[in-house]
Amino acid sequence: MRPLLISVGSRGDVQPFLALARGLLAAGHRPVLAAPRRFQPLAAGYGVEFVPLSDEMFTLQDSVKGQGVRAAITAARSVRPMLRRLLDDQAALAARPADVVVYHPKSLGGPYVAEKLGVPALAGLLIPLYVPTSAFPSPIFPVRPPGPLNRASWRVAAAVEAPYRSTIRRWRTEALGLQDGFTPLADLVKTGSVLHAWSPHLLPAPAGWPPSARPIGFWTMPANDTWNPPERLAHFLDQGEPPVYVGFGSSSTGDPELLTAAVLEGARLAGRRAVLATGWGALRPGAVADDVLVIEEAPHDWLLPRVAVAVHHGGVGTVAAALRAGVPQVVRPLLGDQPFWADRLHHLGVAPEPLRGRLTAARLAAALENAAELAPTARMLAGHVGAEDGVTAAVARIADCAGSRT
Template sequence: MRPLLITVGSRGDVQPYLALALGLRAAGHRPVLAAPRRFEPLATGHGVEFVPLSDELLRAQDAAKGQGVRAAVAGARAVKPMLRRLLDDEAALADGPADVVVYHPKSLGGPYVAEKLGVPAVAGLLLPLYLPTAAFPSPILPFRVPRALNRASWRVTSAVEAPYRGMVRAWRAEALRLEGGFRPLADLVEEGPVLSAWSPLLLPAPDDWPERARPLGFWTMPAPGGWTPPERLARFLEEGEPPVYVGFGSSVGRDPERLTAAVLEAVRLAGRRAVLATGWGALRPGTLGDDVLAIEEAPHDWLLPRVAVAVHHGGAGTVAAALRAGVPQVVRPFLGDQPFWADRLHRAGVASAPVAGRLTAGRLAGAIDAAGELAPAARALAARLSAEDGVAAAVARLTALAASPA
């Protein structure tokens, strides 16, 4: 089978698709991964065939870091031309062979590339989007609603896509030369095959979901065998009690210096050592004491099992890694689906209450202390998670789909 996997976004959007590609290759298939250009070394380093897509949107996001509202507004004006160039890169994928297309909804063009190729289009969902339920509101809804409005709240997903719908329609006709029959992405995802890439232990399928949408388990990379930590990180971990990990991934707040100061004071109040992962710049540590170490990043699967508490932004990839590591969590969500995952972790008993709104040292220290009490529950859930293999389940689903009659 020749699966084409299309994803865009940050590393949290790309790495699960790379994990799926590795699982497909291990099963004897010949996957190709199409993703933003900057992730080519990551994919080819694992021996996965890679097609680079425009990463202008990521570069614009990088350039706007810390530049204030004016830069953000200017960047927003340039989004549509950047998206069109990204879609043109995706259109070129239809020139190659494929038996099935697995696409991230952020790609916008994935199902239409599959339409041009005449093969099944499967939405690879890293969070429950486009699948309405009365059990909980849309994960990207920025405010709470009464339970009676849960199902109606899912219309927000379609509304987010709506500003680009005309552009996608024109691109489908011009670049792919597909005439008539245009259907919005939201409708295609809701009605078509999906692979739900999260653990049912964290978010089971609601009773009103179709069987095809039931979660298969997280798509996780193989353990980083052979990864050697920097000497200073290895030495720091060996010289004292397991530290608190603090890292906010690609999330960037309005005032990194204030956030960093609050984090450092919280760690001191909690009487803990800490490893700070600066990531995309949410944390900007200056001079640090002997009880805090700053790094840019380290493989979560290597580092998180060695810490006492993980403080993070609530991105799905970090959530999965912390769950597998059996480490209790504190989530300071920034945007998007992060508040949703923070709430799910708290309900599962493996994270303290989400630290939403303004983060203060006292609030974070209290959350770290509360999370420390949840260590037994976190270890127990990790033991249950170890029996899941979301990649293998997705590979089996794709194989069956490709073999079924059209």
């Protein structure tokens, strides 16, 4: 089987597709992963065939983070030509043989490449986006609506795509030669095949979802047994009690110095050592005390099992890593689907109430103390999540989908 995998976005969007590609390779298939050029070295390290896509849009996003509304508006004027170049790179994929296409909706072009190839398409969703339910609102809906409006909130995914629809329609005709029958991406996903790649122990399928929409488990990279921590990190961990981990991944805030000050003082008030991962700049520490270690990043599967509490933004990739590590979590959600997962973790009993609004040292210290009491529940849930194999389940579904074509 020759699966074509297309993912676009940050590392949190691409790494699960790389895990899926490795699973397909291990099962004897010949996957190709198409993703932004910046991830080519990552794929090469795992022996996955890789096709680079334009990453201009994401470089632009990186450059305007934290620079205010005016910079964002100026950058937005450049998005359409960049999007067209990204789509053109995807159109070139149609020249490759493939039996099935698995795509991230952020690619925008994935299902139309499958249409050109005449092969089945599967949407790989790392969070629920398109299959509606009245049980809970869309995770990306900006506010929490009254219960009766939950189902209506799921229209937001189509609204996010709508500004680019004319560009996609034109590209579909000009680059792929597909003249008739254009269907918006949101409708294609809703009526087509989908792989929901999160743990059912984190969020089970609500009543009313078809069996094909049930979550199959996280797409997780195998533990990297060859990674060696920097000596200063290994030494810090060995010096005393497990520290708290604080990291906000690729998220950013308007005032990283203020957030960092609250984090440092909150850890001190709670009597905790801390490892701060600066990531993409949400934290910007200067000089720190001896009981704080600052790093840029470290593999979550290595570091999180060695900490007492994970403090983070609520991105589903970090949520998954902390669940597998069996550590309680403290979540300061910043945007998008993060408030949704923060509420879900609190409901499951592995995190105190989310720290919405302005983060203060006192609030963080209290949350750290509350989180420590949730460690037994976190360890129990880790046993359930660790027993799942979302990649193997996805490989079987993909094989069935490709096989149904022949």
